[in-house]
Ligand SMILES: Nc1ncnc2c1ncn2[C@@H]1O[C@H](COP(=O)(O)OP(=O)(O)OP(=O)(O)O)[C@@H](O)[C@H]1O
Ligand SMILES: [Mg+2]
């Protein structure tokens with residue numbers, strides 16, 4: 001073995017380096033450490049590698065949950081902090097978040113949903129209502145079993161379901177039947193459901209009432225939800241008038 005006194009390339013601490021074995025014939029060092037660091041810096045590097053690996057896993061989970069990646073970072077200078085804090089305080093419940101265009105509903109839902117997914121390891125699913133509607137219609141056109149399996153998964157398999165912009169979906173008997181089944185089952189499982197909408201309760205009711213289970217959806221939501229109103233006046237001055 002061949003040892004040498006040297007210094008950590010990172011912090012400058014003294015390091016006794018094991019250069020490895022020496023070939024006695026050629027006197028050449030066979031194994032050479034490529035990057036000299038002390039034990040402390042080595043541990044730190046390993047910890048950082050482990051963290052960045054977790055970060056990639058979190059990123060994957062965020063994508064799987066359906067969150068648009070550019071919407072999960074909360075900026076308290078730009079954002080509606082009143083809304084953010086209200087949702088956070090009531091996160092374990094069913095939330096009906098209403099408010100007009102640009103009041104930070106989507107941003108707050110995504111930021112808080114992703115936070116629960118990462119910090120508390122919740123299983124979360126985020127859908128824009130319009131995408132959920134399209135997906136449900138496509139599943140039903142393949143097979144009723146597939147659609148019902150998806151409904152069961154959403155009802156029972158997630159700690160939190162987020163539906164953004166309810167009322168923007170194309171309303172069909174199938175879609176309404178699906179939403180009703182979902183809401184009804186989650187009322188039994190008692191796990192949180194958050195949704196946002198630009199519509200007030202009466203408009204949502206008008207939109208749904210021509211379908212069979214439409215009025216029942218509204219009844220369930222009204223029974224179970226805590227209402228949170230997002231106001232323009234709570235938007236920071238810097239954010240008023242756009243992104
Ligand atoms: N990183 C950020 N963190 C918090 N708020 C942000 C951030 N970036 C932009 N914003 C604010 O979010 C606003 C957009 O809000 P958002 O799209 O969530 O509204 P919304 O209530 O969902 O509207 P809509 O009803 O049209 O869907 C922007 O106008 C800006 O003020
Ligand atoms: Mg939105």
Ligand SMILES: [Zn+2]
Pocket residue numbers: 008009010011012013037038039040041042
């Ligand atoms: Zn070091």
